[in-house]
Amino acid sequence: xxxxxxxxxxxxxxxxxxxxxxxxxxxxxxxxxxxxxxxxxxxxxxxxxxxxxxxxxxxxxxxxxxxxxxxxxxxxxxxxxxxxxxxxxxxxxxxxxxxxxxxxxxxxxxxxxxxxxxxxxxxxxxxxxxxxxxxxxxxxxxxxxxxxxxxxxxxxxxxxxxxxxxxxxxxxxxxxxxxxxxxxxxxxxxxxxxxxxxxxxxxxxxxxxxxxxxxxx
Numbered sequence: 397x398x399x400x401x402x403x404x405x406x407x408x409x410x411x412x413x414x415x416x417x418x419x420x421x422x423x424x425x426x427x428x429x430x431x432x433x434x435x436x437x438x439x440x441x442x443x444x445x446x447x448x449x450x451x452x453x454x455x456x457x458x459x460x461x462x463x464x465x466x467x468x469x470x471x472x473x474x475x476x477x478x479x480x481x482x483x484x485x486x487x488x489x490x491x492x493x494x495x496x497x498x499x500x501x502x503x504x505x506x507x508x509x510x511x512x513x514x515x516x517x518x519x520x521x522x523x524x525x526x527x528x529x530x531x532x533x534x535x536x537x538x539x540x541x542x543x544x545x546x547x548x549x550x551x552x553x554x555x556x557x558x559x560x561x562x563x564x565x566x567x568x569x570x571x572x573x574x575x576x577x578x579x580x581x582x583x584x585x586x587x588x589x590x591x592x593x594x595x596x597x598x599x600x601x602x603x604x605x606x607x608x609x610x611x612x613x
Contacts, residue, residue, distance in 0.1 A: 472580040474519070477571050480511040485533050485551065493581055505583075507567065508533055508540070509576065510551065517576060519567040520553050521584045526560040540564065 470493035480486055485508050492503045508520040520540070522530045529544035539556065540549035547558035554563040565584035570577050 470579075470581045471570070471572075471577045473572075473575045473577050474507075474509060475576060476574055477511075477515075477517070477576045478574065480509050480517070480576065482511045482513060485510040485535070487533065490578075490580055505580070506530065507578070510553075515571060517569050518553060519569050519576075519578050521565040521567065523565070523583065524560060525555075525562045525564060526558070531564070 472490045472493065474488050474490060487506060488509050489504050489506045492505050496503075506522045508522060510518045510520070512518060524531050524542040524544065524547050526542065526545055526547050529542050529547075531540045531542045531547070531549065533540055538551045540551075540553070541547070542558065542560075545559050547560040548556040549560075549564050550556050552563075553566065555561070567578040567580065567584055569579070
């Protein structure tokens, strides 16, 4: 008969002390800590990049007005004043002072220059006063015509016929060092200080005199 007996102590089902010790050691091992720290660092860096990407457009939006103010005050040269013959209307283009690097060819703005005398010029915005379509100059008929809705303007920019209720908008200009410069920071419109060409009333009766036209800025 065997002397070995199955004592309750040997049949204990409690936790293995050695196994628990190994698990605790694993939890504190440098490899495990380093792995966690690496994941936390990577997550924080990713969140920082996302925050930076979201902050850039906000900062640019907040700083844009200061840059626009400088651009709005820009005077752009259209070339030598002597390059525009008296009595003729010429199509010109200039670079918009308020542009982005990705604008490409769209940052080129067109305008019409008409020389009235030795130092008298009229620089017309190319946009129709109706809905902004670009007008074309026809030297044979001495008229500006809009291809979109049939707006027609005389050589001096005043309205001839069609849906527009006013003449073409004009840019302010000055002669500096023989160069014709225009105030090109903003497209001429009723929303800024640009002037309007006098509107001729139908039939000529009761037409406004210079300085009396209510549409002048």
